[in-house]
Amino acid sequence: METKKKKLGLVPRLVIAIILGILIGQFLPEVVCRLVVTASGMFSNFLKFIIPLMILAYVTMGIADLSQGAGKLLLITVGIAYVSTLIAGAFSYTVSSTLFPSFMDEGALEQIAATSGKSVEAFFSIPIVPVLDTLSAVLLAFVLGLCFSTLRGRTIGDTLYESMKDFSGMIDKVLNSVIIPLLPLYICGTFVDMTRSGKTFVILGILWKVFLVVIIMHLVIILFQFIVAGSVGKKNPARLLKNQLRGYITALGTQSSAATIPVNLECAAADGISEQIRNFVVPLCANIHMSGSIITITACATAVCLMNQLPINLSTVVPFVATLGVAMVASPGAPGGSIMTALPFLWMIFGRELGDPNGPICAIMVALYITQDSFGTACNVSGDNAIGVIIDTIYHRFIMKETA
Template sequence: MKKIGLVPKLIMGIIAGILIGQFAPEVIVKTLVTASSLFSAFLKFVIPFIIIGFVTAGIADLATGAGKLLGITTGIAYGSTIVAGTLAFAVASLIFPSFIDASVASQIGDPEAGMLSPFFSIPLSPMVDVTAAIVFAFTMGLGISALRNNGKGQTLHNIFQEFQEIVTKVLSTIIIPLLPIYIAGTFANITFAGQVWSILGVFWRVYLIVIPLHLIYLTIQFTAAGIVTGKNPFKMLKNQIPGYLTAVGTQSSAATIPVNVECAKNNGVSKEIREFCVPLCATIHLSGSIISVTSFAVAVLMMNNMDHSFTTLFPFILMLGIAMVAAPGAPGGAIMSALPFLPMIGIPSDGGLASLMIALYLTQDSFGTAANVSGDNAIAAVVDHINTKMSKKANKVA
């Protein structure tokens, strides 16, 4: 089983859950639901640590870099992520109503209705709540970043780097391996309640929109980069193919960095900028991930006849652009970082809807990662162009 990738395991979990919910005795379904419930409690306990580990270390790392270029790169990456999320909302709002209407919402009804409850539960409350974790992470991250700019704070930086490694280890050795069981329990319960086919009938269409939307946004990014730099965007896109395919195959932005640096070289990005920009953007630029999370969130809200207006979703998108910093460093990190903010739009951070979001996201995570890292090289080309102009201007002044 270790040789089987995460996506096949998730698909196996969904299929197993549907079969168990459809044909197994109630006691078997309830046993699986109990296991899923215990996992959910542990996940809820870990979520604040995920925020502290990822966000603190990610913001603190921004002390490294090349002064103005760091700010420019970070601004462009954040802006691109927000534009991607807003585009996903616009597309979802325009297209999803064609197959998610009031009849679908009424057919699905309350996703928790008719579901089985676990045999028992363990009262496991998080050590800190999500809001406290966010405020603490931002405060510590910004504080450490400021200290490092003055030659201090390295000890604190190392502490939070190692804390992030612990959180990553928990994700990679406990949470991610057990996700198929968690998802199997969720789908078994949904099937037992008689809702699974209605839900799956919606989401295969969502996938047909989300993955092409990644490619459309990549084309927009490279076209904008081509306009700014004067380079041929289609040639840059062609040079990016090895990086895209590597990300699809590895499902890891970190593993794609060496290939992505080579893609940037083929696009004519200077050594200084490509070796600075590509690793940084692999951490802070999440255009593909936010397209997926936003699209799935809108679909879930529509399916349950909940408010999915722009005023509801946009603050969520703005927060995700920050909260998912450094999330690509761990498997499924983007959706795990997004979970605490689902209540902003009315979706509980645990339970059936949350596990449905996890399942939907992770089954296409490799495509979201590929969109993330490929867009990094569009940013690298723009930053390299800005750096060249700044250098020429500095030389004239000198």
């Protein structure tokens, strides 16, 4: 009987890529560094080309599918998930902006500033012009998604819906077969450049503290969500948290909300959520409830702004979080899907020039996010069942009475 070879997970591969990037930048000649940076840059241009297509595919299908459901119950679920995401983002910014400056003394920031303009140049670059810009892709996705939900199955739209579904599957294949496997090369090139310019050791001395704070914020928001759910559903929050443990650990391993759905449904059953509600809420929230991802992205963005002395405040963070709450609908279940969907909107925090999706600032954001993605996913799926308890309570106390 053949034994399946265990594949090295994405996080270990990214850690290896970071270490290799540091070693190459520190010890190998400049020609090798330029070679790695050239390969990384080519992938970066391809990523910039794919991002609008990915948004068009995933957001269109997300809206089209989400709009089919139990009417009022669907709107309530989407509303709660969106508010939860906004609360998580505001919480993350408040904590990050309060704690992170203490990690970054003036000397560290001065050292980072002194490294500007010392980047490694690529041997050559192949410009790839995207078919759509990102804002056009978002707008087209909303138009198509809403039209599919209104017209499909009634007058027109079935054929185009199935075509878009196939297109989404193709983009998913590209994501899993090309983008995710080559992310370590992308990150390696970034750290080669950072090490050669002298940024790496200053930045890494800060990031482990950021990582620890983000995990604690995830746990705090999960506790808050289950306390609220327990209060609404008149259930013991400690028992709900205990029931969720299997789903949390599964998500840590899979790094995918979608892959965790079967286990999360079992956790929901243990919570006493009725079958029809858990079968509706758990798959739905796996695509729309991103509290853990928002915490991580907001914290990483705050850290990057502080490291690069970029202005950041609540007036820029709130529109950013509000936009991501919509744009990340049905973001891919593959590791790093949320940050890939968020890349086109990072300009709202970093500005148009520094927020370029294939620029070094965004590359650092990807590296920061991916290393914490499993914890963010575990936070997402845990919150899904907290919402399930609330929706189950609303359904049996109010909606069933209205229809009786």
